[in-house]
Amino acid sequence: MSKVLILSASDVKNLLSMRDVISAVEDAFRSHGRRTMKLAPITLTLIDKFEGEHEIKSGYVEDYSIGTKVLTYYKHNQPRYGLPALSGIIVLHALKDGQVLAVMDAGYITSVRTGAAGALGAKYLARKNSENVAVMGAGMQGRSQVAALNEVLGIKSVKVYDVDRQRAVDYVAEMTAKFDFKIEQADSPRTAIRDADIIVTATPSNSPYVLNEWIQAGVHISAIGADSPGKQELDPAIVARAKVVVDDMSQCVERGEIQTAIRLGLLGRQDIHAELSEIILERKPGRANDKEITLFDATGLAIQDITTSYRAYRLAQERGIGTTCELG
């Protein structure tokens, strides 16, 4: 009989600080650059009848474990049933003997590891004195990106835009209570990004709503929302003009923000400057000067889930947190 550790969303939240998550995700990128990991193809199944999606991301990281994230996304759950849009688990198997180690909630980890990835993009690509942030999309990810950015730079102000004004109002209230910097609502994407050093796009949009002519020299863009075929937030001319860094070449070409620019022939694989891991490992330079526009295209890698959830698993063992269950 084998024992398995079960960690709830609140266990994971209590175990992991944003600093832990950033450190785990940076480790994931290092292993990505060193190829001491494997990413399996992503499986996406559409549940057409109920407008739901079921997605599996898996792989392994040496010195960590095998990990599989199984996550559904039902975008109408909140209005229809008062239920969360995301529901799923991460299961960790030991690399050496394949035994199940832990099963934990996937929602919180997905949110914070995505925030951490965006912050690492900014850490390695944004201008050093960046302090004004524009956030598109006042959802969970809009919150997570700012919480993570706050760990890697000194934020002075955040402007948030959402098509749903009430969501933006709620965002400002909630985030103002949490952080010391100034947080305001913007009336349009254009006003949000005026004077921004860093632009975070974190909406589920399928069409561009940030135009090329609004983008000023020196800006860094974290393109977070577009992570599956058909999604897009930026004018493809921005992608063509920026220094493009991706989290993973194959995933971004297929499902990232850059997919449209590639399809339109505005960007070729050879135009992609680097994978973020190459910059972290100092194999390629990051930003060259203060005028460059940099773009980090983040689709989300299973290895980020693995290192982050494994960190939670180890901390839970140390601190005696979670529920131990018979499984095998």
Added chain:
Amino acid sequence: MSKVLILSASDVKNLLSMRDVISAVEDAFRSHGRRTMKLAPITLTLIDKFEGEHEIKSGYVEDYSIGTKVLTYYKHNQPRYGLPALSGIIVLHALKDGQVLAVMDAGYITSVRTGAAGALGAKYLARKNSENVAVMGAGMQGRSQVAALNEVLGIKSVKVYDVDRQRAVDYVAEMTAKFDFKIEQADSPRTAIRDADIIVTATPSNSPYVLNEWIQAGVHISAIGADSPGKQELDPAIVARAKVVVDDMSQCVERGEIQTAIRLGLLGRQDIHAELSEIILERKPGRANDKEITLFDATGLAIQDITTSYRAYRLAQERGIGTTCELG
């Protein structure tokens, strides 16, 4: 906060009779024939350094749920560490809103649903008076196939062959204690299949060990072992000569027993008589006469895991079995 039901291997074993499993798997085949289900591509990741495999099978079945099985296979675990070769979970999500319903051990369900699929192949394809069974491979699956066959026909005798003689001795002792029919060890594959009405191949072989000239008219073969690229148990001439029925066309062509005959050009897709579901739904005939050699190629479908584990989930709810955990 959401509650999730956790079921251990022994919970599942206590909940499901072989009759329940056969009924659930037959339901899976019906939904397969009616296309009221979806099978996602299988993800297989090799953990080369430790000679392990990590496999994900997923999909959904209408009127049941979404299901994902994440299972590792480390074939050296028993001799090396005294650990089971298989370790994994099945997670069920509700079809309508995607919420996680249950997480349960995958090992026992994989074993019995595969047994049930083999038995259904025999129920619909073997001669009605079949009573003598030859089993290749004295492992867990050799046991499960016989336990399931015993529910669909009157077994008179079982002959078992294994390259490891001690395993066959143990099999005979264990199965004789469980069942009333005669169970004997065979010295070779050839002597095992002499006078057999049904041949079950359930080894991890990568090369053929059952030759065409040994196969007599009227036999039914359940080809269970070959379920991934490279695996093979039968002389491809047997496949070319038999009436071939598959559990799923795409999976069997790519990873089933028939993969080699297809690659060699001895069998084309058009030569495959049917998917088992078409025979169960009476859209195509099964066995035509008592002389025909029938072959059921079973690669194992995620939908079998889904209907079987969902059955366990519902029975657990009715009977108050399992552990309820906070997850979301």
